[in-house]
Amino acid sequence: MEWETVIGLEIHAQLTTNSKIFSGSATTFGAEPNTQASLVDLAMPGVLPVLNAEVINCAAKFGLASNSTVAKHSVFARKNYFYPDLPKGYQISQMELPIVHDGYLDIEFEAAGKSDGKLATKRVGITRAHLEEDAGKSLHEDFQGMTGIDLNRAGTPLLEIVSEPEMSSAKEAVAYMKKIHSLVRYLGISDGNMQEGSFRCDANVSVRPVGQKELGTRAEVKNLNSFRFIEKAINHEVERQIDLIEAGGAVVQETRLYDPDKDETRSMRSKEEANDYRYFPDPDLLPVVIDDAFIEAIRAELPELPDAKRARFESEFKLGADDARQLTASREVADYFEAALAAGGEPKQAANWVNVELAGALNKADLSLGESPVTAEMLGGMLKRLADGGLTSKMAKEVFAAMWDGEGSADEVIEKRGLKPTDSSEVEGIIDGIIAANPGQVEQFRSGKEKVFGFFVGQAMKATKGQADPKQVNDLLRAKLKG
Amino acid sequence: MTSHTTVHTRTLAELSAGLAAGDYTSVELTKACLSRIEQHDGEINSFITVTADNALAAAKVADDRRAAGSAGPLTGIPLAHKDIFCTQGVKTSCGSKMLDNFVAPYDATVVSRLQEAGMVTLGKTNLDEFAMGSTNESSFFGAVRNPWNTACVPGGSSGGSAAALAAGFAPAATGTDTGGSIRQPASFCGVTGIKPTYGRVSRWGMIAYASSLDQGGVFAKTAEDCGMLLQAISGFDEKDSTSADEAVPDFNGGLNSDLKGKKIGVPTEFFGEGLDAEVKALIETALKQYEAMGCELVEVSLPHMHLSVPAYYVVAPAEASSNLSRFDGVRYGHRCDNPEDLADLYLRSRAEGFGDEVKRRIMIGAYALSAGYYDAYYLKAQRIRRLIRDDFTKAFESVDAIAGPVAPTTAFKLGAMKGDPVQMYLSDVYTLALNLAGLPGMSVPAGFADGMPVGLQLIGKHFDEAGLLNLAHQYQQKTDWHSKMPAAFA
Numbered sequence: 001m002e003w004e005t006v007i008g009l010e011i012h013a014q015l016t017t018n019s020k021i022f023s024g025s026a027t028t029f030g031a032e033p034n035t036q037a038s039l040v041d042l043a044m045p046g047v048l049p050v051l052n053a054e055v056i057n058c059a060a061k062f063g064l065a066s067n068s069t070v071a072k073h074s075v076f077a078r079k080n081y082f083y084p085d086l087p088k089g090y091q092i093s094q095m096e097l098p099i100v101h102d103g104y105l106d107i108e109f110e111a112a113g114k115s116d117g118k119l120a121t122k123r124v125g126i127t128r129a130h131l132e133e134d135a136g137k138s139l140h141e142d143f144q145g146m147t148g149i150d151l152n153r154a155g156t157p158l159l160e161i162v163s164e165p166e167m168s169s170a171k172e173a174v175a176y177m178k179k180i181h182s183l184v185r186y187l188g189i190s191d192g193n194m195q196e197g198s199f200r201c202d203a204n205v206s207v208r209p210v211g212q213k214e215l216g217t218r219a220e221v222k223n224l225n226s227f228r229f230i231e232k233a234i235n236h237e238v239e240r241q242i243d244l245i246e247a248g249g250a251v252v253q254e255t256r257l258y259d260p261d262k263d264e265t266r267s268m269r270s271k272e273e274a275n276d277y278r279y280f281p282d283p284d285l286l287p288v289v290i291d292d293a294f295i296e297a298i299r300a301e302l303p304e305l306p307d308a309k310r311a312r313f314e315s316e317f318k319l320g321a322d323d324a325r326q327l328t329a330s331r332e333v334a335d336y337f338e339a340a341l342a343a344g345g346e347p348k349q350a351a352n353w354v355n356v357e358l359a360g361a362l363n364k365a366d367l368s369l370g371e372s373p374v375t376a377e378m379l380g381g382m383l384k385r386l387a388d389g390g391l392t393s394k395m396a397k398e399v400f401a402a403m404w405d406g407e408g409s410a411d412e413v414i415e416k417r418g419l420k421p422t423d424s425s426e427v428e429g430i431i432d433g434i435i436a437a438n439p440g441q442v443e444q445f446r447s448g449k450e451k452v453f454g455f456f457v458g459q460a461m462k463a464t465k466g467q468a469d470p471k472q473v474n475d476l477l478r479a480k481l482k483g
Numbered sequence: 484m485t486s487h488t489t490v491h492t493r494t495l496a497e498l499s500a501g502l503a504a505g506d507y508t509s510v511e512l513t514k515a516c517l518s519r520i521e522q523h524d525g526e527i528n529s530f531i532t533v534t535a536d537n538a539l540a541a542a543k544v545a546d547d548r549r550a551a552g553s554a555g556p557l558t559g560i561p562l563a564h565k566d567i568f569c570t571q572g573v574k575t576s577c578g579s580k581m582l583d584n585f586v587a588p589y590d591a592t593v594v595s596r597l598q599e600a601g602m603v604t605l606g607k608t609n610l611d612e613f614a615m616g617s618t619n620e621s622s623f624f625g626a627v628r629n630p631w632n633t634a635c636v637p638g639g640s641s642g643g644s645a646a647a648l649a650a651g652f653a654p655a656a657t658g659t660d661t662g663g664s665i666r667q668p669a670s671f672c673g674v675t676g677i678k679p680t681y682g683r684v685s686r687w688g689m690i691a692y693a694s695s696l697d698q699g700g701v702f703a704k705t706a707e708d709c710g711m712l713l714q715a716i717s718g719f720d721e722k723d724s725t726s727a728d729e730a731v732p733d734f735n736g737g738l739n740s741d742l743k744g745k746k747i748g749v750p751t752e753f754f755g756e757g758l759d760a761e762v763k764a765l766i767e768t769a770l771k772q773y774e775a776m777g778c779e780l781v782e783v784s785l786p787h788m789h790l791s792v793p794a795y796y797v798v799a800p801a802e803a804s805s806n807l808s809r810f811d812g813v814r815y816g817h818r819c820d821n822p823e824d825l826a827d828l829y830l831r832s833r834a835e836g837f838g839d840e841v842k843r844r845i846m847i848g849a850y851a852l853s854a855g856y857y858d859a860y861y862l863k864a865q866r867i868r869r870l871i872r873d874d875f876t877k878a879f880e881s882v883d884a885i886a887g888p889v890a891p892t893t894a895f896k897l898g899a900m901k902g903d904p905v906q907m908y909l910s911d912v913y914t915l916a917l918n919l920a921g922l923p924g925m926s927v928p929a930g931f932a933d934g935m936p937v938g939l940q941l942i943g944k945h946f947d948e949a950g951l952l953n954l955a956h957q958y959q960q961k962t963d964w965h966s967k968m969p970a971a972f973a
Contacts, residue, residue: 039589043809045582046569046591046688048723078805080852082829089808149813278852280861283695283802285724 001246002210005238006218007173007203008165011180012158013190014134014198015058021133021157022049022092029196033139033150041136041155043087048284051076055131055157056288058189059099060298062159065183065305066126068103070295076131076285080278084149085136093160095279098130099288105183106307108325109175124176125164132158159189165204165215170234174227177201178329182306186331200225205237206251216241217251221265223258233258237265309334317347326355332369339376345383353379357397361404374403382410390414392421392469422467424476430463431456431476445481456481490515491651492968495560495708498654502549502559509549509559513542513603516561520605520652523972526633529647531566531624532574533606541603548601556711558601562655565644566607567614568594568699569688577690578612578622578640581810581817581836591688592723593657593699593716600715605653608643612838613807614664614692616640617907618900621840626897629672630969631935635894638668641702645672648702649936650972655712656702660924661692662795663889663914665700669926670889670938675955675965676702677709680946681921682727684713685720691806693799694725696918705965706927706955710735713948727946734949738956743777745954746882752788753887753913761932766888769929769939769958773886776957783878783885787870791916794871796908797851797864798919803841804848810836843904872920875942884954885942888913889926893935913940923948927955928964936964 020027023040040047063070077095103126111120136154138147161180167173181199184190192199206218221237224230236258241251255274256265304312306328313324313334328334333354341350358379362372382399385391391399391414402413413419434456435442445452460473490498490512501507517535524530538561545559569575569587576582590598598604611621619627619642627642629635630650637646641658645668648656658665660678669676677700684699691697701712714735719728749770754763774780812818812832819831837845851860878885890910900907917924922945926938939958943951959965 042814044569044588044815045575045577045585045690045809046587046686048687048725050722050724080805080808082808082811084811084813084825087809087814089811090805276854278805278849278854278857280801280805280852280857283693283725284691 003207003238003242004210004212005168006165006206006208006215007167007170007234009163009167009173009177009201009203011161011163011177011199011201013161013180013184013192015055015157015159015189016191017052017054017058017157019052020155021052021055021131023155025155027156029193029198031152033148034152037136037151037154041087041151043089049092049282051285051288052157056099056290057298058157058187059129059131059159060290060295061187061189061302062129062161062184063100063103064295064299064302065187066100066103066105066129068100068126068129070290070298071097071099071101072290073097074099074130074288076282076288077279078282081275083135083138084147085138085151085154087136087151087154091133091135092282092285093132094130097287098128100129101127105176105179107172107175107179109169109171111171112169122166122172124166124172127162127164129159129161132160134158159184165206165218170231170238173203173234174231177230178227179306182329182331186303186306188303194225197225201230203230203234203237205234205241207238207241207245217253219251219253219265220255221258222255222268226260229258229260232260232263233265236263240265303331317341317351319347319351323348323351323355327351330369336369336376340380340383343377343380343384344387345380346387349386350383353383353400357400361400373406374400378403378409385410385414389421391419392467392472394466394470395419395421420467421469422464424472427460427464427468427472428476431460431473431480434459434463435480442481453477453481490654491519492973493654494704495557495654495711496705498560499556499711503554509542509545509561509603510539512559513538513561513605516605516653519650520647523650524647524652526628527630527646527650528625528627529608529637529643529650529652530563530606531576531578531609531622531643534573534604535606537573538603538605541598545601545603555600557597557715559603560601560655561603561605561653562597562657562712563605563608563644563647563653564594564657565610565641565659567610567659567690568657569690570594570604570607573607575607575690576624577614578610578624579836579838579841580623581833583623583817585816587688589688592685592720594688596716597657597712602655602715608641608647608656610643611640611664612841613690613803614640614659614661614697615803615840615844617663617667617910618895618897619643619668620897620900621838623838628897629894629935630972631673632894634896635935636671636897638671638890638894640664640668642668644702645669645674645676648672648674648704649969651968654703655708657699657716658702659689659692659697659699660918661696661698661799662918663911665702666889666914666924666926666938666940667911669702670940671894671936673928673931673936673938673964673967674702675705675709675925675927675959676700677706677713677925677948677951678917678923679713679717679948680727680923681918682725682729683717683923683946683948685716685718685723685726687720687722691802693802694806695802696795696799698918705959706925706952707735707738707959709925709955710738710949710952729946732949734952737949737953740953741777742773742954742957745778745884746781747773747778747954748781748783748878748882748885750783750785750788750878750885750887752785757891757909757912758888759892759932762888762890762892762937765930765932765937766886766939770886772958772961773954776961781882783882785871785874785878785916787867787874788912788916790867791871791919792908792912794864794867794919795911795915796847797860798868800844800848801851801861801864802848804845804852807837807841807845812836840904868919871916875916875920875922879944884944884947884950887940887942889938889940890914893932893937917942921945923951925951925955927958928967929962930964931967936967
């Protein structure tokens with residue numbers, strides 16, 4: 001039987017506010033346990049939550065950027081359950097009236113069986129996005145036979161973004177999650193740090209025979225905190241469900257936990273064991289009421305978003321779709337690119353350097369863009385020399401490596417190392433000489449043996465001791481060999 | 484005889500004047516109160532904690548402040564706090580074994596505002612456990628006895644505060660009112676009590692029972708005294724989102740306004756079946772007094788009032804079931820010995836820490852909120868709440884205030900309600916509707932039935948505490964019920 005997969009994602013993005021959602025405590029990651037827990041975070045008797053207005057701005061930004069409705073009236077509700085790292089015995093969240101609802105995002109992904117090399121596109125619905133507080137952490141190590149509770153994280157603001165069940169492969173799910181990841185970082189509302197857990201997701205996965213309308217029974221896979229894990233966990237879960245059904249079994253509605261070490265999901269609790277959260281509107285908090293003027297003020301604050309930026313890069317800099325997509329995938333890269341380009345380089349060359357050379361070097365050194373030893377200004381200086389003929393592309397690689405190693409700006413490196421491209425009349429003379437000295441090969445080339453061209457290039461580079469600009473050599477050779 | 488040996492008979496306003504005139508010091512006043520508590524509270528059990536040392540130190544500070552010329556009207560006057568208000572460094576038990584070991588790390592806004600005004604905290608008064616009860620018998624620290632007849636209850640949940648006032652242990656006390664917990668004990672103990680409009684007084688530091696209904700307020704001998712206290716505790720607090728950002732008027736500024744032409748609504752529903760005949764007669768006499776002062780009595784109807792008991796006993800337990808989840812034995816409060824695992828820790832800590840009435844309400848509340856029942860109970864109760872509020876809104880279109888009894892009877896005998904919670908819930912019939920509608924209300928002493936005090940309930944429009952205080956004060960100018968003290972404590 002042929003199977004179809006249906007996936008919906010619930011993404012939790014920690015919001016980068018300075019203080020918690022309902023208390024004045026700081027939200028810095030990694031502080032000593034319980035040093036960022038106030039009376040409110042500890043749920044002392046008699047304390048009350050007070051909403052941090054900044055989270056409303058964050059949620060509204062996300063709503064506008066995701067083509068959603070930003071609700072003029074939203075309500076915080078209590079989700080009741082007992083857990084040691086949930087100090088109040090309930091989590092303040094939103095249930096019936098979330099702040100953001102009914103939006104969508106367009107995603108692009110590599111589709112199986114598509115041969116033209118182009119990416120497939122799809123519109124994924126966003127059911128809702130609501131605000132809630134994070135729980136603390138239970139620490140099971142270091143306390144023999146006991147559990148430690150760290151409430152620093154308790155009350156950290158989260159935006160939970162719930163998609164429609166509209167994705168049909170792990171690849172689509174990853175593309176959607178990357179899209180949201182990029183968006184929240186563009187908006188500056190979340191740092192998206194997946195290692196620290198500030199961006200994580202649960203996936204609702206089900207399968208059904210192709211052509212069937214009703215959804216299959218779903219399992220919720222929790223604890224997905226890297227793009228790689230999401231893809232693996234979903235694929236694994238799809239396989240498990242198909243195997244189960246094909247063996248005559250049935251999928252049960254349950255929550256499963258993904259274990260990245262073993263690459264498997266295992267059951268956490270079934271539907272029957274699920275909590276009845278007894279949601280009801282939190283009487284300690286007033287409904288959040290916002291008006292059009294507020295929404296318009298937020299709209300005015302929105303930065304250029306990834307899709308718009310990408311379209312601009314294509315039209316303004318005449319970049320190809322792939323280059324533009326890669327450059328705009330994160331705001332940092334896009335900003336780096338534009339800053340580098342501002343020095344006067346050539347866009348296509350700049351894109352290539354950022355996407356290929358710089359990305360490769362960073363990847364190799366396991367550094368983030370922010371940690372790059374070559375700043376945008378430094379790369380811009382080099383690109384400028386490339387564009388004005390002060391460097392050959394081969395020399396540029398040497399200059400880049402030197403800048404990477406801390407030898408200073410492009411101009412300083414050029415000066416120090418005495419780098420200078422061979423000038424074109426000189427190259428022309430050398431090429432004339434090579435053509436004159438190799439009539440046999442010239443004949444071969446002219447009779448259609450394209451392969452011989454490489455021979456000429458090699459000769460020319462050898463004669464110029466590698467200092468000639470390969471592109472210039474190529475162009476001159478082509479022109480002269482045509483005869 | 485030094486003048487301060489009879490201070491327990493004086494109103495707060497008189498004491499304020501006495502302190503200002505130098506008739507006595509705050510230290511003398513405080514000592515007098517402490518000594519009365521020490522002598523007589525064995526019979527009443529109105530205090531859970533007496534903070535004598537702190538009180539004397541605060542009294543000294545108040546006297547110094549007076550000497551420095553910066554005393555206000557409340558400076559140096561002793562008071563007692565209901566043990567539901569957090570008091571930094573002092574046990575705050577909420578009447579429960581669960582918090583028997585809990586020393587609050589901060590002050591409630593009500594506490595800190597009264598402290599800033601210079602008042603002297605004598606201690607923490609007894610209450611029904613987590614304010615759940617109408618008799619003060621559900622307290623882990625034992626029942627409180629009514630100073631008018633120690634075989635009777637003082638009412639609840641703020642029974643300790645009302646009894647402490649009636650017995651002359653303190654000239655002022657704080658309370659909280661979720662469904663009548665200030666007005667009913669005020670009525671049973673023959674003192675004046677006011678529950679302000681929901682949002683008038685910050686709930687920060689007031690241990691929550693039912694958040695959308697809870698409201699802090701005060702007890703004193705007179706309306707004037709209540710106004711002075713209310714002035715200090717009212718006003719927006721950024722720590723409580725539900726506190727109202729509403730201007731606080733001079734509550735006592737209009738105490739002496741003429742009542743001529745004021746319209747007082749008399750709801751037919753307040754005088755139906757179940758109302759004790761003697762209580763009814765006293766309330767009617769009080770209403771006649773208002774007529775004599777120039778008020779017009781207008782019959783009004785609150786057609787949904789009979790639904791306030793069921794609505795309240797869904798909404799309040801629902802919120803309570805969630806509010807009391809934090810008492811889990813993990814961070815503070817009672818924890819069972821040697822828990823086997825997490826479930827055992829929760830189950831035993833809560834089973835041991837909470838009393839029966841609290842458990843009953845948590846169970847009712849959890850049930851009312853559970854999947855499949857939410858619409859039928861919680862949502863329906865919220866709809867009733869809106870109907871009740873609409874009833875009042877409509878009634879207030881034609882009247883300035885509403886009056887009636889506080890409770891259908893005088894104080895119950897101790898143990899009379901034991902084993903019959905529904906009967907106890909029904910006795911709240913006249914007080915619950917106000918909380919559901921968020922309105923301010925008072926209980927004003929209006930006579931005695933069979934030797935036990937009866938309170939007149941006055942209900943005002945939202946944020947019209949000043950209007951209520953005016954009504955009550957004028958009545959107290961013509962009557963002396965409020966100045967009576969039980970013979971054993973006179």
